[in-house]
Amino acid sequence: MRAQISTLSKTACIAILLLLLSACNAVKLGYNNAQELTYWWLDSYLNFTDAQKPLIRSELAALHEWHRFNEIPAYIALLDDMQNKVQQDIASDQVCEAAEKVRMRFRVLNLQLEPMLENIAPTLSREQLAHMEKRFERNNRKWHAEWLEGSDEAREAHRLKLAIKRAEMFYGRLNEAQREILRDNIRHSAFDPQTSYTEKLRRQQDAIGTLGIIIDGRPHQADVKLAIVAYFQRLENGNDDNYRRYVNRMTSDACQGFARLHNATSAAQRKHAADRLAGCIKDLEALKTSAQIR
Numbered sequence: 001m002r003a004q005i006s007t008l009s010k011t012a013c014i015a016i017l018l019l020l021l022s023a024c025n026a027v028k029l030g031y032n033n034a035q036e037l038t039y040w041w042l043d044s045y046l047n048f049t050d051a052q053k054p055l056i057r058s059e060l061a062a063l064h065e066w067h068r069f070n071e072i073p074a075y076i077a078l079l080d081d082m083q084n085k086v087q088q089d090i091a092s093d094q095v096c097e098a099a100e101k102v103r104m105r106f107r108v109l110n111l112q113l114e115p116m117l118e119n120i121a122p123t124l125s126r127e128q129l130a131h132m133e134k135r136f137e138r139n140n141r142k143w144h145a146e147w148l149e150g151s152d153e154a155r156e157a158h159r160l161k162l163a164i165k166r167a168e169m170f171y172g173r174l175n176e177a178q179r180e181i182l183r184d185n186i187r188h189s190a191f192d193p194q195t196s197y198t199e200k201l202r203r204q205q206d207a208i209g210t211l212g213i214i215i216d217g218r219p220h221q222a223d224v225k226l227a228i229v230a231y232f233q234r235l236e237n238g239n240d241d242n243y244r245r246y247v248n249r250m251t252s253d254a255c256q257g258f259a260r261l262h263n264a265t266s267a268a269q270r271k272h273a274a275d276r277l278a279g280c281i282k283d284l285e286a287l288k289t290s291a292q293i294r
Contacts, residue, residue, distance in 0.1 A: 044135065046132055074108075076285060092256040124211060129215060147193040171270075172268070181261050
């Protein structure tokens, strides 16, 4: 149903992990409203009809309930392990291990999304697919302007600003030496915006093509299932060896860069990070308890 529902690369998972941890204060509020927010987000892409709305809401409610009961305990375990490690030096392979655990949660979520999409995809129309293409195009223009236009220096400065913001939400204020580590990480990163943009477009076209086959052919449910499963497998494994090598290089860079920054933090900054994790775990525990008594 959307190219955005995809298994993310390890590199993306590292960034998402840091963003999630730094935003722990909003966990309960965001999670309890996730079902409604997701509905409106999807509706912005597909412009649901009145006939589709009850199905979409029902599917999202079931997904949210499954996630609350099954995934929150896994998140707590992951964050608890990180809290035990965050107050000491870490190696890059430990960072990659944590990122892979996050990536595994995305894999599990994708498996749960597959049957939901199997039920929704056959109800879509070509008009809705055209609406989704226009939304992709609008997002792509914004991405292109942010990451592919302007000078290399301006883009590097933008990346640094984002990196500092994420890191400071987790560790607290960074000193100049720590900011220089982030600058160096960015200078030596394998990230290439054109390569990433090309893959972004490929995934969007894959989503549109897969939905188009289902919409035009109105195949048997078993064939819809095969098409959706194959789509997620392509998202997981890709179909380009060069791109996979690119992702592996970015992964290695990101793990090493995160470890370098962490190992340069002070005891106070590590305590700040541990406190963030503790707050997030507390909020997740509350969500888990509320699920058990419902």
